[in-house]
Each structure stands twice: as C-alpha cells, then as structure tokens.
Amino acid sequence: MNKIEKLKFEELGLNESVLQAIQDLKFEYPSDIQSKAIPVVLEGFDIIGQAQTGTGKTLAFGAPILSLMEKSNGKVQAIIMSPTRELAVQVAEELSRIAKHERVKILPIYGGQSIDRQISALKRGVDIVVGTPGRLLDHIRKGTLKLANAKFLVLDEADEMLNMGFIEDIESIISNLSEDRQTLLFSATMPRAIKILSKKYMHPETKIIAIEKKSLTVSKIKQYYYEVNPKNKFESLCRILDVDAPKTCILFCKTKKGVDELVDALQPRGYTVEGMHGDMKQSQRMNTLKKFKDGNLNYLIATDVAARGIDVENVTHVINYDLPQDSESYIHRIGRTGRAGKEGTAYSLITRREASAIRQIERDTKSIITKKTVPTITDIFAAKSETILDSIKLVLEENLYENFLPLGKNLIKEFGAEDVAASLIKIIFDKEVNYNYSDDTTTTTLVTDNVRLFLSIGRMDEVMTKDIISFLCETANINKNELGRIDILDKFSFLDVPSNLVDAILNNSSGKKLNSRKVNIEVAKSRR
Template sequence: MPRSALFAQFALHERLLKALDSLSFTEPTAVQAAAIPKALEGRDLRVTAQTGSGKTAAFVLPLLHRLLAEEKPKSGARALILLPTRELAQQTLKEVERFAQFTFIKGCLITGGEDFKVQGARLRKNPEIIIGTPGRLSEQFNAGNLPLGDVEVLVLDEADRMLDMGFAEDVLKLAGECPQARQTLLFSATAGSGLHEMVEKVLREPQVLQLNRVSELNEDVRQQIILADHVAHKEQLVHWLLGNEPYEKAIVFTNTRAQADRLTGRLIANGHKVFVLHGEKDQKERKLAIDRLKQGAVKILVATDVAARGLDVEGLDLVINFDMPRSGDEYVHRIGRTGRAGASGVAISLICHGDWNLMSSIERYLKLRFENRAIQGLKANYHGPKKLKASGKAAGTKKKKTDGKKTGAKPAAKRKPAARPKAAPSSVVSQDGMAPLKRKKPAAE
C-alpha cells in the first residue's frame, strides 16, 4: 500500500498523491486533517495552529489541487501567498516545488534583498503561484508588474507576525486588489485580538479552526528560567549553557541588533562557532547563516526576532532567550523553533530584574509556571522582586476605637475588663534596605 494512502481520503489529485508517496508522507498531521477537507470545499479558513505542525502542506496541497482541477494557461497568477519574512517565503517555495514536482505548476519568489528589475522580469513570465513578502510585492504592484485580477486563492501565512511587523496596510491593499470571489486561507500561530480587523476585511464567513490554545502550544518543550544579575552575567550563562547543555543545534534570541552582535563577539572569543542573523544582514548573509546551521557547519545561531518566523531547521533543540520577548505571542513563536513535529526541546529564558514583569505576564498569558533553574557557580544574587510583608494587623494588635474622637485613656469605670495589651507596631524595611516604611493602619476586623 502506498505510504500516502491516508492522504487519499481527501480525494487529492493523483499527481499530488504521487508526490506525497515519493516524499514518504505517511499520515496527515492534525492541522492537515482539519484544514485540507475544508479548503477543498472552497471555504475561507481562519486556522490557528502551532509552528512546526505541518500547516504549510495544509494550504499548499488544496491550492495545487484546485489549480490542477482546471487548467487556465492564458490566465495571470492564480494564487498569491503572503508571508512575513524572506526565510519563510523561501521555505514555502521549496514546499510548493516538492508537492508540485509531477506537475507543470511553477512558483515565483518575490522578496526584498533581490534585484527589483530581475523580479519584474520573473513576474512577466506569468507564474501560476506568487510567493512573497507584503512590502516587496506592494512595490512590484505599484510598478505595474503584479497583476492580481486572476487570483483564485489568497493565502496569508503567519498573519499575526505580518501584523506585528507593520505589514497590515500592504496586506489589506494586496488583498483588495484580488477578486472578491477568491478563496482566502489565513493561518497564524496565535489568535491575537489584533487579527480581528484583518479577518473581517479579507475573509468571507470563514470556517474557524483552532487546533491549539496558546496554553497548549509547544507541549514537548521544557520551559525554564535562570536568574541573572546583569548583562555580563547573562553572557556567562549563555557561554556555560552552550558548552555544557546537551543539544544538536541552538538559537539564542536577543531583542536588539547591537546585543546580537555583542553576544556573537563574546561567544566567538570563547571558542564557539556562531553565526548572527538580524535585519541589517543582507540576503546573501542571511542565507549563508541559515544554510550553515542547517548543514551543521555551525551549531549556534544568535538572532533577533527576524529569525523567529520561517526558520525550519532539523535538530534545533535548544532555544535561549537572552532577552525576554516583549509579548506572549512572540515567546510562542521563539520557542516554536524547537520541539517541532513532535520532537522534544528546551527553552531557557535568562531573567534579570528588568525581565521579571515580562516573564510574569507571559506566564499568565500561557497559564503555566516556568521551571526555575540555577547553575552551580553561576547563581545570581538576584532572587526576584523583593516583596513587602503583607500589610495588615501586626501580631497581637487590635485596631483602636476612636468613635470619631481623639484617642485617650477611658475612665476606669468604662474600660472593658481584661483587655489585652497592645503590641508595639513593627516597622517594615523598604526594598532598598534603608529607611523603615510606615505601617498602614490595619483594616477593621
């Protein structure tokens, strides 16, 4: 029996089943099983599924099936796939080519970092599928190189990330130029509220498929925190982890390009083979860094969030957050680099005093508690925010009754018998260990 027999239940075109068999696809993942039948029906879909769950095949296979079902040799581009990063666009083009290997369907890649005129010439060859980033595609449209009047299927992959990166205007513009009768498939790793406007404007009565709640994402990844005192201490911890933690490949995330470059220099000086990836790197440098990591020439990549999407590297089993990401969704995308397709992994976040509140908010967002870990010889003096002792009544004290008058000794005849003596109020030391803070009056019992 062909390995792709379980995919045959979807009644996909025989050439696609042949490709699946040649690629040793055994059975559909959860997102593929849920999305492919609905997409084949022509429904608009809004799908939330974790990174690494196989969602690319979930939209590429029904898209190819639709194009194969009715050939239109004289039409313009029939499918448009929008993605947030060059790396994810390149990865998606490879998937299209793999699944379409026994067909005549061609994909065309349009992203930043390549010659604009060369891309225009590529578009004039009339490819069936255009894959690219919103910014560059919008530029090509403005130049008259991107006719969208024949688009039958519009795919917005990693839609939440495109929104985060400021591509909403370009996405809505390109979607508005496509025919209203098109099918639209929107995929994201999170169900952020910011997507509502985009969903309302580009989807028509969509079928909503939520494969994973945020709290269930990356369940195969151990999530740990290590406390640190300062940036230099974090650098020592990263050096130790990369030298002692068992891993095949690792990625270290920073929030800024400057920190990524600084950390890379420190690690190289300590004997690690490292590549750095951030927005200032040109396309050639970015491709080199990712290829070297995939090929195993280097085991470590230091990156800003430009690499948090679209980076699919086999054997990537350690993620270190040198800086805590600025949102729960971004945390999900970062640690989604590891633990892919059922594999296990470890995500370690380094927490200084400036990271604590972010870490706590992400714990609340994910509805989990990170595992606290310490490394012998590198333990931090920082142990989290100092908490004031709970205000309220001091032990053995009672609130004085004033009845609206100044407190004073009552006449002996009116004094209640056997009243307990009042304890002297204790002082509470302030967070800086200096002057005592005044204790608030305890609430009435």
C-alpha cells in the same frame, strides 16, 4: 483520542500526487491546523486559521491549493503574502516539496533581490507567487505580475504583516484580485485589525479555525530555566553550551544591540555563531540563514521579529538569553525546536526578579519549566571527556592513526603510555573549552579580587582567545587556569587577572610581540 487525532492525510481529500509528496516527507498524521483546515479549503470556503508558528500552516494551505489548482498554464493562480523575505523563501521551499510530483512553478519575490531576474521568471510563466507585500505591489504596478487568473490568496502571518505597517499594500494588492477568489488568512493572534480586514475582504460564510493554546506547547519540548546573577550571565551561557554542545541552536535576545553584543562575545571564544536582525543587509541575513540551514552554523542569535522568517528543521535547542515579554512570544520561540515529532530542548536564563514571569508562563502554557543548576567545571570536564573519548575510540576503531605510530612509540618510551595519553587528551580538552572559567562553584561567582588589564591588540589583528592565553603563559610564565575573562574587541582587548599576577604580566609581557605586533599592556581604567 478524538476522531480528528486519528485522521490520516489519505482521509482529507487531497489528490494522489500531493499525498505522494507528503508520504515522501514521512508525514503520517496531520497536525490540528492541517486536519481542520484542509477539508474546509477543499470545499471552497474562505478560512481564518489561528495557529502558532511551527504547527504546519504552510502544508495546511499549500496541500489543498495544489490539489485544487488547474494544470500548470504559466499564469499565476495563487498569491501568498508573507511579512518577511526569509519567510517568503521558506514558504516557497516548503511548497516546492509538497508540489514535488506536480508540474508547478513556484517563485518567491522580495525586495533586496534583482527585480529584473524576477521579471524574467514571471515572463517565463509562474503558477504560484510567494512574496512580501511591497515587492508584490511593485510588480503589479509595473504590469509584470498579472492577477487575472489568480484564484487563491493566502495571507500568512497576517498579524505580523499588520504590525509591520503593510495594511495599505495588502489592500492595494487585494483590489487587483477577482472577488471570486478563495482567501485563506493565517495568523498567530487575532487582533481587531485582522477582524476588520477579514470582514472587508472575505466572504460572509468564512470559516474560522482556531487551535487552542494548550496544544501550542509541543509536549516533546523539554523546558528548563537557570536562575543566574546578571554579572555572570554570559559565563553561565558558555557553561551551558559547553556541557550540552547543541548541534543546532537558536538563541533569542530582546534587542538588535543585544544580538550584536552576544555574537561579538561568543565568536572570539570559538563558538560557530552569527546573528540576524532587521538592521542587517538582506544579503547578509539570507547568507546567515543558509549557513544555519546547511549545518555550517551551530548557533544563530536572533530577535523575535527576525526569527519570524526562520523555519529550520532539526533545531535541537532554543535558548532564551533574554526572557520574552509575554507567554505568547515564549511559545513562538520554543516552537522552533521539537518539530515533526522530534524532541527539543528549551532553556531560559533568568534573574531572581524574573522568577515570577517563569511561573506565569507555566500557568499560561500549562507546562512545567524545571529549574536547573548552572553546570560546574566538573560537569564541563565530564561532558567534554565523553566527547573526546568517543572521538579517540573512532580513530582507534577505524585505524586512522598508523602514520603516527613511530611518534607515539617514541613518546611512550620516554614518558610512559598513561602520561602520553593523558597529555594528548588535555591538549584536545583545552581546544574544546573556549571560555576561561572562574573557580568551580555552582553559583558561578566570579573571582572578586581581579584586576582588569588593557591590551593594545584586537580582532583586527586576527587574534583569538587562545592566542592571548598562549602569549601570556609563554612571556609571563603563568598558568592558563589563573587567567580570567578575556574580551576581544576590534582594536583592543581586556583581560581579568588576579592581582598577584599583574606585575608579572606588565613586566614580562608588555612590549613583546604577538602575531608580529608589539602589545602594550596596562591596567584598564575603571569601568562604570
């Protein structure tokens, strides 16, 4: 173990109030970027810090800036530029935690939020401003953001800001700052444009701090992949979710359309999931992120760009529904879990053709990605049974069932205790499992003699998968386990059923009412 790994925050030169805040956050040892950057920043040098998302960059620049700043005087002393609104909010929140024992006012400013409210806050006095380049420039031009006293400039996720075309805005903002400022540039990658920017606007004695890639893949992240048939990919995902039941999970798709399609497919099956990408309204994205951070959303589906603004603690799982284009993107993604010394799990769903890509990621990240088999129905039953039994035991231990004893005694008298208990567990199990799985095979091969039916009822009619299942079982007198995949769209739905059930459903269910609306059912036209 080298000296840097042994360092504690107390040895880095930070002031007492910042150290107290770090102690309150239960951080004992600094990360590589923190231990290397903090002393250099405290010495007054400009720095270029190359480190990946999730390595603690906010504390690496925030702690020394707070230690060096003058006491709050209501004038802006530090400007921090972030590529996205979400990241600006995240950075401001993290800085507020580090400044817990300092009298410092921190303000995030970004487009999509009332500019008048931001102007009022700036007039009242702010010490640190965290913002997106466009909105920062708006305030500078209006004269509402004055930079005469700004001694610190931070460019966070600089490569992403340049990728998003902010170079002119960045240069305009820098031109309004004193040349005596201290500039701290942080970037995951170091493209030529970053080097040009640094040479133009940073001091000649700038210190470069690069964290080796081998330290980027957190050792506490368990990495696995599933090789799936593209036709069964969605069912495979549902099986994985039902067995693991992640508390907080980010799923990645390559495209915005992919995000929307996966959200639309998962929501009708009862999964608590929402999506986030650049085409959504800012208010919607912020609301979704808040729900995810507050624990009111189990699953967040995002594109790589949207995820740049996500910094949420306690993410237990990252799932690559679509494999990323390169190893660096893979590292960015899985770095969302396994933070602050906690364990995390990363899954990737791949096709046979993508097996070589997994091997390449292993070589680049110097890690092991273990192959797993898609869970069987038996696996799902075992996992759900354990959860159900735990919840039942909790009710028994806390005596939360007394009001229901008379009903229980009557049922036991009529049917026997074992049958009653098993029936109730089955009811809970049916509610827990949201997907109608095909036959139990380890390769998740879907039934091939299915017929696809069209139903004239959809999401706008407030129907869920379980409603359609109950409707068909009651009207056509069929077993729910015989039904295949159900896709609920806005105005209509599709259902896969074995060919021997088609007549029963068409003759007995079509024309009957579901949620007070008549449902027409017919064989769907062939899909391309």
